[in-house]
Amino acid sequence: MQKRGTWSTVIGLIVAALLLVPGLAPAADSGPYFGIGGTFAKQDFDTGDLDQALAGTGLSADFGDTWGLTARAGYKFNRYIAAELAFDYLPGFKWDVATRVGGTPLSGEMTVDIMAWTLSAKITPFNFQKIKPYVIVGGGIMHASADATVSIPGASASSSDDETDICGKVGLGVDYFITDNIAIGLEGAYWAGFNDLEEIRFYTVTAGVAYHF
Numbered sequence: 001m002q003k004r005g006t007w008s009t010v011i012g013l014i015v016a017a018l019l020l021v022p023g024l025a026p027a028a029d030s031g032p033y034f035g036i037g038g039t040f041a042k043q044d045f046d047t048g049d050l051d052q053a054l055a056g057t058g059l060s061a062d063f064g065d066t067w068g069l070t071a072r073a074g075y076k077f078n079r080y081i082a083a084e085l086a087f088d089y090l091p092g093f094k095w096d097v098a099t100r101v102g103g104t105p106l107s108g109e110m111t112v113d114i115m116a117w118t119l120s121a122k123i124t125p126f127n128f129q130k131i132k133p134y135v136i137v138g139g140g141i142m143h144a145s146a147d148a149t150v151s152i153p154g155a156s157a158s159s160s161d162d163e164t165d166i167c168g169k170v171g172l173g174v175d176y177f178i179t180d181n182i183a184i185g186l187e188g189a190y191w192a193g194f195n196d197l198e199e200i201r202f203y204t205v206t207a208g209v210a211y212h213f
Contacts, residue, residue: 037208046199142167
């Protein structure tokens with residue numbers, strides 16, 4: 001809860017600062033923009049192999065959701081099409097377990113952290129004056145790291161692994177221009193990793209602010 005408050009405060013301060021800058025020219029139909037935002041991510045991991053390993057224990061791999069950050073920089077070719085580079089950081093997808101094996105207490109935890117660098121096409125089919133809905137489709141590189149710990153009274157064991165591979169995303173969003181240059185936005189997307197990251201899938205909802213030159 002504290003993370004959400006901090007990110008909201010930072011975004012609010014940036015918006016307020018930009019609103020106070022005098023003499024800003026209206027954003028052009030073409031040109032660069034940059035933005036930041038906060039993200040809620042809901043996991044959709046493929047845990048089939050892990051669930052199979054847990055068969056007979058009464059347990060399942062049920063990871064929690066998480067919050068993260070995004071930073072974006074784009075270029076508008078015209079009022080309908082833009083290219084966007086983005087960095088997304090989503091730490092702390094977590095799975096906790098506590099059970100007994102043969103009467104012995106056992107606890108475990110696995111945490112998955114994700115970073116992604118993507119290049120996307122941002123298509124705005126309708127050009128209203130202030131409200132600009134869009135479709136975003138892209139791909140890039142995703143890095144996922146996993147840390148696991150299992151403990152019993154008097155002993156524990158840990159392991160870690162990380163993989164980097166390609167990923168894709170598709171989503172819908174809307175930008176609302178509160179001034180000629182500043183837009184607040186809301187975007188929902190679905191992400192999927194491929195090859196070594198084919199088990200990594202999740203939904204995101206991102207709220208942010210962007211400055212358009």
